[in-house]
Amino acid sequence: MLTISKAGKVFNAGTINEKVALKKIDLHLAPGDFVTVIGGNGAGKSTLMNLISGGLLPDSGKITIDGQDVTRKKEHQRASLIGRVFQDPMAGTAPNMSIEENLAIAYGRGKSRTLSFGVSAAKRELFREQLKVLDQGLENRLKAKVGLLSGGQRQALSLLMATFTKPKILLLDEHTAALDPKRAALIVDLTRKIVEQNKLTTLMVTHNMEQALHMGNRLLMLHEGNIILDIPQEKKQQMTTKDLLSAFEEARGEAFTEDRYILG
Numbered sequence: 001m002l003t004i005s006k007a008g009k010v011f012n013a014g015t016i017n018e019k020v021a022l023k024k025i026d027l028h029l030a031p032g033d034f035v036t037v038i039g040g041n042g043a044g045k046s047t048l049m050n051l052i053s054g055g056l057l058p059d060s061g062k063i064t065i066d067g068q069d070v071t072r073k074k075e076h077q078r079a080s081l082i083g084r085v086f087q088d089p090m091a092g093t094a095p096n097m098s099i100e101e102n103l104a105i106a107y108g109r110g111k112s113r114t115l116s117f118g119v120s121a122a123k124r125e126l127f128r129e130q131l132k133v134l135d136q137g138l139e140n141r142l143k144a145k146v147g148l149l150s151g152g153q154r155q156a157l158s159l160l161m162a163t164f165t166k167p168k169i170l171l172l173d174e175h176t177a178a179l180d181p182k183r184a185a186l187i188v189d190l191t192r193k194i195v196e197q198n199k200l201t202t203l204m205v206t207h208n209m210e211q212a213l214h215m216g217n218r219l220l221m222l223h224e225g226n227i228i229l230d231i232p233q234e235k236k237q238q239m240t241t242k243d244l245l246s247a248f249e250e251a252r253g254e255a256f257t258e259d260r261y262i263l264g
C-alpha cells in the first residue's frame with residue numbers, strides 16, 4: 001500500500017546549517033498495516049510523515065501509494081489518498097464552521113473541484129450515522145460551531161473527517177498528545193475502532209511507549225534519520241516499555257534519556 005524506496009531529505013544542503021533529517025530509508029507497508037512510530041527529538045518522524053503527505057518532497061528516492069508514484073506530487077495532488085490528524089486539536093477542523101459544514105468539506109475531498117458547504121437531507125443523515133460512532137453526542141449538534149467543542153471532541157471529529165472517504169494511508173501525528181489522559185484514552189479507543197472497521201493502512205507517531213506497544217501490528221523506531229528498529233507484532237506483543245528501552249540501547253549503544261517518552 002505504501003512503498004518508500006531510498007527516500008531522503010536534507011535541509012539547507014550545502015550550507016553551514018545543513019541537516020540530514022532523513023537518510024535514504026526504505027519502508028513498505030502492506031494493506032491494513034497499523035504501524036506505530038517512536039523516536040527522540042529530531043529523529044525524523046515529522047519529516048517522514050511530511051514526505052508521505054507531500055508537505056515535503058524528497059531529495060532522492062521514490063514513494064508510491066496504492067501503486068501510484070506520488071514522489072513528485074504536491075500535497076493537494078495526493079490529498080485524496082491521505083487522511084491526517086495532527087497533535088493540535090485546532091489543526092484539523094475549521095472552528096467558525098458548523099460540524100456539518102466541516103463534514104461536508106471532508107466528504108467532498110477528492111470528489112470535485114468545487115467546494116460545496118451545502119448539506120442535503122441525505123448527507124445530513126449520513127453525517128449523523130457517522131457521528132454516532134464517536135459516541136460524543138455530536139450527532140445532535142450538527143449546526144454547532146466546531147470552535148465550541150472540547151479538544152477531545154475536536155480530535156474525534158478530526159479523526160472522523162480524516163477517515164470519512166477511506167484514505168489509502170492514515171497519518172496520525174501524536175494526535176492524543178495534547179489531550180488529558182481520560183480524553184486521550186477515548187481517542188485511542190476510537191482510533192482502534194475506526195482503523196479496524198475501515199481496515200486502514202495507518203502510520204501513527206506517538207511519544208507514548210505504551211501506546212506504541214499496544215496499538216497496531218508493527219513498531220518502528222527512528223533515530224538520526226534512520227529506522228533503527230522495526231518490530232513485528234509477535235515480538236511487540238510480548239515486550240514491556242523496559243524491553244523497548246533496552247532494544248533501543250542495544251541498537252544504538254546509548255541510553256534513551258528523553259523524559260517525555262519515559263514519563264509519557
Ligand SMILES: Nc1ncnc2c1ncn2[C@@H]1O[C@H](COP(=O)(O)OP(=O)(O)OP(=O)(O)O)[C@@H](O)[C@H]1O
Nearest residue numbers: 011019020021039040041042043044045046047048
Ligand atoms: N524546515 C527545516 N529546516 C531545517 N531543519 C529542519 C527542518 N525541519 C526539520 N529540520 C531538522 O531535521 C531533523 C528532523 O526533524 P523532524 O522534525 O523530522 O524530527 P522529529 O522526529 O519529528 O522530532 P520532534 O519529536 O522533536 O518533533 C531535526 O534535526 C530538525 O531540526
